[in-house]
Amino acid sequence: xxxxxxxxxxxxxxxxxxxxxxxxxxxxxxxxxxxxxxxxxxxxxxxxxxxxxxxxxxxxxxxxxxxxxxxxxxxxxxxxxxxxxxxxxxxxxxxxxxxxxxxxxxx
Amino acid sequence: xxxxxxxxxxxxxxxxxxxxxxxxxxxxxxxxxxxxxxxxxxxxxxxxxxxxxxxxxxxxxxxxxxxxxxxxxxxxxxxxxxxxxxxxxxxxxxxxxxxxxxxxxxxxxxxxxxxxxxxxxxx
Numbered sequence: 001x002x003x004x005x006x007x008x009x010x011x012x013x014x015x016x017x018x019x020x021x022x023x024x025x026x027x028x029x030x031x032x033x034x035x036x037x038x039x040x041x042x043x044x045x046x047x048x049x050x051x052x053x054x055x056x057x058x059x060x061x062x063x064x065x066x067x068x069x070x071x072x073x074x075x076x077x078x079x080x081x082x083x084x085x086x087x088x089x090x091x092x093x094x095x096x097x098x099x100x101x102x103x104x105x106x107x
Numbered sequence: 108x109x110x111x112x113x114x115x116x117x118x119x120x121x122x123x124x125x126x127x128x129x130x131x132x133x134x135x136x137x138x139x140x141x142x143x144x145x146x147x148x149x150x151x152x153x154x155x156x157x158x159x160x161x162x163x164x165x166x167x168x169x170x171x172x173x174x175x176x177x178x179x180x181x182x183x184x185x186x187x188x189x190x191x192x193x194x195x196x197x198x199x200x201x202x203x204x205x206x207x208x209x210x211x212x213x214x215x216x217x218x219x220x221x222x223x224x225x226x227x228x229x230x
Contacts, residue, residue, distance in 0.1 A: 034216040036152075043202050043220035044144075044152060055218065087151060094166055094214045096142065096154035 002026055004033075004090050006099030012107040017078045021086055021102045025069040029092035033071040035064055039084045048073060049091075078104075109133040109219050111203050116224030123193050123228070129186040129203030129221055137161075137181035140206045140213035143188045145199035146223075155201070156188060157213030166213060171197075193228045200225050 003026040013019050023033060031051035036044035046055045048064035051071060061076045075082055083106050088099040115127040127143070142157040156177040157166040165177050176189040186203050200223040207218035 038152075043223055044217075045220070046207070046216060046218050049207060049216040049218070089152075089216070091215050094157070094212070095168055096144075096157070096214045098152050098154070101151045 004099045010103040014107045019075040021073045023071045023088035032092035035073045036087045111221035113221040113224040118227045124191045127188040131184045136184040138209040147199040
């Protein structure tokens, strides 16, 4: 199975900050890496698919990039509604695997 | 509007059985692969099972293989998860999710998720 290692596990930031979250895949997965946002009591919400494609309706302050097996989610200017937990997920091969999550908290 | 609505979650004793359903609305259900993903309290999402758009191909996580069965009825726009030999560690919110593009493998990105249904396994 392909492992995706996400870091950091938690992050404190303030409104207006630039935030980056990283996932590293255990092998090459091309660009098959997706990012989800989850708020308490809610289902995960797709933000970015295919490493860098923004899902419809998602604000442009969210972006994704890749370098080899390292993938990054960037929030350019943190907004109050962005405090949540973020997960990466590889969609290169079965079985689906998720990162451990990054809890983004208000500093 | 594309929607997924899960049902069937309940409190069940260890060793028991349960059937979850996921009703799909607002898109051509038979064109999209589907998955069940669960989330235990305080934990991250864990993929459980996937099924192709036709229903011919099914896939399972090792943790549920031999105990859970995924199926779909494309005439009823409904996805199912039959769960048997339930364990305490199966306690979780169970979500159904559709893949983001037609005719793709189940492990493609998931663009729409239901609100989830809660399964509690306890004596």
